[in-house]
């Protein structure tokens with residue numbers, strides 16, 4: 149898709165460990181925009197952690213709540229938004245993203261191995277239910293790739309620091 153002429157939101161997509169939250173916070177700081185992470189907004193709204201929602205209500209329920217949060221946030225301006233890695237699995241979410249005017253979607257790409265190792269270096273790996281389901285991880289990643297690649301911008305992050313990634317995005321939009 150073509151980059152929107154006027155941008156009032158930047159949405160970061162990519163697998164767990166892609167750096168969406170780190171890069172998103174840096175980008176927002178540089179733009180003097182607000183930064184939000186869909187997982188955090190959802191946890192506050194539901195007053196439960198992602199792991200609790202998965203355990204108590206199941207993944208389908210989580211995806212529905214996630215989609216509602218994302219659709220609501222797409223009405224905000226001057227916002228950098230980091231999406232949960234699996235948000236693109238939901239058709240309604242994909243549709244809302246691609247039909248949202250003034251929204252630039254950026255895919256932070258790296259290999260699955262790099263992203264797993266980044267996740268493992270962070271505290272609280274147990275807080276990511278999808279990460280712990282190792283058998284399905286590669287097939288999930290491969291199923292999501294075509295949706296991630298539908299972004300306006302694709303940034304190869306393997307050799308970049310979060311700061312360099314943020315600079316590349318700013319130079320492109």
Ligand code: S3P
Nearest residue numbers: 163164198232233234276277278
């Ligand atoms: C998920 C990724 C997580 C979170 C949830 C499910 C996934 O977000 O939404 O645990 O399905 O890949 P991050 O990508 O921010 O870790």
